[in-house]
Amino acid sequence: MFDDTLLDDIDAVERLDRRGxxxxxxxxxxxxxxxxxxxxxxxxxxxxxxxxxxxxxxxxxxxxxxxxxxxxxxxxxxxxxxxxxxxxxxxxxxxxxxxxxxxxxxxxxxxxxxxxxxxxxxxxxxxxxxxxxxxxxxxxxxxxxxxxxxxxxxxxxxxxxxxxxxxxxxxxxxxxxxxxxxxxxxxxxDVLDEQARRLGPRVESWDNPAKALAAEVSESVPILLGCGPLGESAARRASAMFGRTGRVPVAYGVLPDAASQIVACFDGPLASSEGDDRVGRGIFADPFLDGVTSRPLRLIVLRDASTDGGGYSAVTDAVVAAAEDAGVRVSVIDATAPDPLLRLAHHVAVTDFAATYLALGLGYDPGDSRHVRLLRDARPTDPAP
The missing domain is CATH 3.40.50.10490 (Glucose-6-phosphate isomerase like protein; domain 1)
Structure with missing residues (x-):
């Protein structure tokens, strides 16, 4: 179980994050x-x-x-x-x-x-x-x-x-x-410094977007969506970090090509409109009487919120609207910097910190994985130069 209170306990965080x-x-x-x-x-x-x-x-x-x-x-x-x-x-x-x-x-x-x-x-x-x-x-x-x-x-x-x-x-x-x-x-x-100040462990959960995102990912089946070529790099990086660091697999897609693929999932069994009890998500659902409930779908959008939206504003808004219409919860991470590289850095910082908080909230050391260590003997040795 994800323990969000642990994220605001600096001593506990330092004990778990042994590799810093x-x-x-x-x-x-x-x-x-x-x-x-x-x-x-x-x-x-x-x-x-x-x-x-x-x-x-x-x-x-x-x-x-x-x-x-x-x-x-x-x-x-x-x-x-x-x-x-x-x-x-x-x-x-x-x-x-x-x-x-x-x-x-x-x-x-x-x-x-x-x-x-x-x-x-x-x-x-x-x-x-x-x-x-x-x-x-x-x-x-x-x-x-x-x-x-x-x-x-x-x-x-x-x-x-x-x-x-x-x-x-x-x-x-x-x-x-x-x-x-x-x-x-x-x-x-400068952008990375600013993100470190607003996302660091001493910033409490109620005011920390990365801690909030970690909690949202832990409670859902997340799909992550980037916008355009640099958004693709940010989304791929986020997917890798949530898996390798956070221990939770996250699928990702990139606009505009993946719009239909993502939206089609809103009709599936992981998404439900208000009043749909197929996944047992009612507030009074009892897992002992009603059976194990499925985690709901969540859309995470790395949105280009610059002046022109990178040319993806319309399709991004359409995907978000479709998610809301289907009752799918949405997390939007906006980056407004005029330079696309700086927007990518903003998105990478938020998702890097969130993946780390996800591991910590689940009780794992984000810098060490027992099963990854098991792979080391199977990997090829360093070749002679």
């Missing part, structure tokens, strides 16, 4: 600033002289969200093909005229190491992001590439998204594949 996931999420703004300085010192600006035929972003596990983010921010501006890669082999077309960006916080992720080593063997240009003095940094040095060192201490790759993503975003700008200037990077850090 909340603390790491609160440093997201600082992650951006520190990684931006590291990228400058590594000479990332030199990429402006490079004109790759194509770009592949190799990132696996908790770092995988970086690849999706790079793909979405470059989609509108890039004149060269961009592809993400989560497992070997590299695409067959990758060669000496291409750039491979390999990201691993620890610098030891087996899949990312294998992809970087393969890129080096093919003579591709290599940009790597990870801790210094790691196997990934060594692969990059041998290939005469550019390595951006980041801090890998004290947090998982899931909680260090922005430390890993910032050099990659700056690389996209330097290559001319996206328009993400230094002002945007500074604003990104």
């Amino acid at each position: 996931v909340l603390r790491a999420l609160a440093t997201s703004g600082a992650q951006v600033r520190v990684s931006a300085r590291s990228a400058d010192e590594a000479g990332l600006a030199r990429l402006a002289d490079m004109q790759p035929r194509g770009v592949v972003v190799a990132a696996t596990g908790g770092s995988g969200a970086v690849g999706g983010l790079f793909d979405t921010v470059t989609r509108r501006h890039s004149a060269v093909p961009v592809q993400t890669c989560r497992s070997t082999p590299l695409p067959a077309w990758v060669g000496a005229y291409d750039l491979v960006v390999a990201v691993s916080q620890s610098g030891r992720a087996a899949g990312t190491l294998a992809l970087a080593a393969e890129a080096a063997r093919r003579g591709a240009n290599l940009l790597t992001v990870g801790v210094a003095d790691s196997p990934l940094a060594d692969v990059c040095a041998r290939a005469h590439g550019t390595h951006v060192p980041i801090d890998g201490a004290g947090s998982s790759s899931r909680a260090a998204l922005w430390a890993q993503a910032t050099p990659v975003l700056m690389a996209a700008d330097a290559l001319g594949l996206a328009a993400i200037g230094r002002e945007t990077i500074e604003s990104l850090a």
